[in-house]
Amino acid sequence: MDLLNGLMTVLTPAYLGYSFIGCLLGTLVGVLPGVGAASAVAILFPFVTVLPPAGMIITMAAIYYGAQYGGSTTAILVNVPGEVSSMVTAMDGYEMTKQGKAGPALAMAAISSFIAGIVGAIMVSVVGPSVARLALLFGPAEYLGLGIFSLTAIAALAGSSLTRAILVTLFGMIMASVGFDDSSGLPRLTFGTTALLQGFDLVPVMIGLFGIGEVLASLGEQSSRITTKVGKLMPDRGEMRAGLGATGRATGICLMLGLLPGMMPSIGSFVSYSIERYRSRTPQRFGRGAIEGVAASEAANNATAMANLIPLLGLGIPTGPTMALMLAAFTMYGIVPGPLLFTQQGPLVWALIASFFVGNVILLILNLPLVGLWIRLATIPYPILAPIILVICLVGAYSTRNTMFDVWTCALFGMLGWSMRARGWPLAPLVIAFVLGPMIERAGRQVIAISPDLLLHRPAFWFFMALALMVIWVSYRFTIRGELTD
């Protein structure tokens, strides 16, 4: 019933317009070489804050999955993935393009994304409220445990070096502490400067790390001109059957995996691709234009992204950089994701969930006919695109609080993001630590204020600690390559 009400809200011209604009903007920015989904959301976030709360959140969600699709378009056509998860798509998608099958690759990517998005939206509508009800039982001890587990999971899954991920996590938590302390009102880490009293805002930090950092990292790459025509669009029957099978499997697996903190779309893509190759009777086709590779990667992408929303909406825990921005969007309007969200902001949440269905349909209808336009955009020379993106990033950072401090913050974190990428340091733990650090601090101080013995009487805290240790152990046993960062 709630979902039906949400659908009726979203099917009004205004909200349809928000979804459409979000999908269009997201795809447009996502198509640009060197700009991934997280970067697109970070760059466009300040500009959608002019919209009303529901409109902004719906538009941001549409930008996110629009940008994911845009990223796979450049991955398939010019072998320039906008982000790590698109790298998996490029492995077979670009090979298909070289074989003159760009159309079927693009179509399969769109269809897989659509199916995974719809199934994921159904799961969010079913599981989300249950998770929120469970979280109503959480107190400071449980949130402390959950926060520590989330950070540990993200650090463990972020790259090949756990030590580096931990270092970045601690660094992020320290950066988040700059400015006034909420409880005592005391300035921390300001070193007597008035500029630092306001602290670092998440939005300029994100835009710097994922916008400016990405552009700087892409500067050394030559953008390829697309020489292959797209040609016939739809896969043949055999390709469709193979692709749909891979889509189903990837969707099922990643909807479960995506519930875990740290399980970002990129990891889901790698896992699903590996499973498809493992179970295939002809694994040698993978990496040489296997449509199952494209389908699995794209479905995994969307399924993980949708599942990531459940911890965000139900618990208030972002599982990746983009979810951290969604959290910032919510809190901007005084809406607190977590256990009370479904009760206090029910119409907004159900409108958001309903918008996923609508947005995925819009994306499917919008993108296949407009492939030619996206190709033209992707061929704009990078020396023209790069300064435009950089200026937009800085304006976005400025618009957060109308202060040049945020512009300098954006540039500083852009430099940091580029050098971290260059030296193989993971970025995602920094962002998540920036968001979760204050929550963990608040929960920890509440526990101490109530009684340190509280932890002994809260089994859920020890459950999360055990999970954290298990994740660390698993990451040591099955080391995932350092490319798995968003």
Next chain:
Amino acid sequence: MQNPVTELLVEDNLEPAFSMPIVASHVDTLLLLLVGVAGVADGLRVILTKMDTVGSSSAGGWIVLLGGLLIAATCVHAVKAVRAGQNTVAVAVDDEVRQPVVALAMLLVYIALINPLGYTLSTALFMAIYLRVFGKYGVLKIATISITFALASGWLWTIMDMMLPQGILPWP
């Protein structure tokens, strides 16, 4: 996406592009140690100088904890790096490092000029110099793109009610 990778050459028989002092090649470790020490120092400052403020010990204690953990983890990282034989002797510098550094320098100058010159003028200037340095386009093309983008974007921000620095021009 292939990230630009700074190659760390450890073989002594290879001619390095240029030599870096060992200290400079461990800049990550040094920066992290600096942040950790700053955290501990400032946390102790909060605890010791604001004892009469409620919550000062937990406010400062949190920073001391984070700083201490960062120092400890950095030391572990440094020891692991030394044991793994990552004593760098050279860093290869190519376009993948040079271009981002140049772009970053231009960006920083652009930011410094936004307030005195205003958004429109500084943006047109930034675009023009960037296009010249990286695109090597002709004067006419550079002028067209820079001025068009600066004016069009300034108009767009005005419509979106964004108050950007005006500088010496009366608009936006």
